[in-house]
Amino acid sequence: DAGVIQSPRHEVTEMGxxxxxxxKPISGHxxxxxxxxxxxxxxELLIYFNNNVPIDDSGMPEDRFSAKMPNASFSxxxxxxxxxRDSAVYFCASSVQGSNQPQHFGDGTRLSIx
Amino acid sequence: GEDVEQSLFLSVREGxxxxxxxxxTDSSSTYLYWYKQEPGAGLQLLTYxxxxxxxxxxxxLTVLLNKKDKHLSLRIADTQTGDSAIYFCAESMNTGRRxxxxxxxxxxxxxx
Numbered sequence: 579d580a581g582v583i584q585s586p587r588h589e590v591t592e593m594g595x596x597x598x599x600x601x602k603p604i605s606g607h608x609x610x611x612x613x614x615x616x617x618x619x620x621x622e623l624l625i626y627f628n629n630n631v632p633i634d635d636s637g638m639p640e641d642r643f644s645a646k647m648p649n650a651s652f653s654x655x656x657x658x659x660x661x662x663r664d665s666a667v668y669f670c671a672s673s674v675q676g677s678n679q680p681q682h683f684g685d686g687t688r689l690s691i692x
Numbered sequence: 693g694e695d696v697e698q699s700l701f702l703s704v705r706e707g708x709x710x711x712x713x714x715x716x717t718d719s720s721s722t723y724l725y726w727y728k729q730e731p732g733a734g735l736q737l738l739t740y741x742x743x744x745x746x747x748x749x750x751x752x753l754t755v756l757l758n759k760k761d762k763h764l765s766l767r768i769a770d771t772q773t774g775d776s777a778i779y780f781c782a783e784s785m786n787t788g789r790r791x792x793x794x795x796x797x798x799x800x801x802x803x804x
Contacts, residue, residue, distance in 0.1 A: 582734075611791065611792075620794060620795075620796050620797065621735075621780070621792075621794040623791035623792070626791055634791065637791075669734060669735065671735075680723075680725060680737050680740055681737070681792060682737060683727075683734040683735040683736070683737075684734050685732075685733055685734040686733075686734050688732075
C-alpha cells in the first residue's frame with residue numbers, strides 16, 4: 579500500500595520566493611496533518627484537516643503560511659514570501675478520523691531558504 | 693499544559709536490551725505512541741498503547757505505562773545496529789484537538 583506521499587523531497591530556494599509543499603494522504607484517511615521539525619523546536623503541528631476542512635491552524639507561524647486541502651487526496655502548504663528561518667523539514671501525516679487512530683507520516687520535505 | 697520529555701541519548705551494545713523512557717504531564721492523555729525516525733526519513737509508527745493498559749508487547753518491543761507517574765517506556769530486546777535511530781514518544785488526548793504532542797526524541801546508538 580502506498581503511504582503518505584510528499585513532494586518535493588528537497589527544496590532549496592532564495593528568500594522571498596514562494597514555496598509550495600505537496601501531500602497525498604493514504605487513501606481512505608480523512609484527517610491530514612502538517613508538522614514542522616527543527617533542531618530548536620522539535621516537531622510542531624502547523625495545521626490539521628478533517629474531511630478537507632481546517633480544524634486547528636493555531637500552529638501556523640504567521641500569515642506567510644497557508645494550507646489548503648481542495649479534495650480528499652491532496653493538500654498543499656504554501657509559504658509566501660519565504661524567509662531563512664522557515665528552513666526545516668516539513669512532514670505531512672494522515673489518519674482515519676478518531677482520537678484512537680494513529681497518524682502515518684510521509685518522508686518529509688527538507689526546505690532550505692537561502 | 694502539554695509537555696512530553698525524553699532523555700536525548702542512549703548508547704547500547706548490539707544484543708543488549710534498550711530502554712527508552714518518556715514522561716508526560718497531561719493526565720487526560722488517551723493514547724501514547726512510539727515513533728522511529730531514521731536519518732533523512734519520516735516518522736515510522738512502531739507501537740502505541742491506550743492509557744487504560746499497563747503493558748503491550750509486539751515482538752522485540754515492550755511498552756510499559758505507569759499512568760500514576762505519567763511514565764512511558766519502550767524496551768527493545770536484542771537490540772540490533774538497524775535499531776539505531778531517533779525514537780519519539782508522543783501523546784494524544786481525547787479532546788477536540790487531535791494533534792500529537794511529541795517529545796524531543798531519544799537518539800539510540802547501537803554499537804557492534
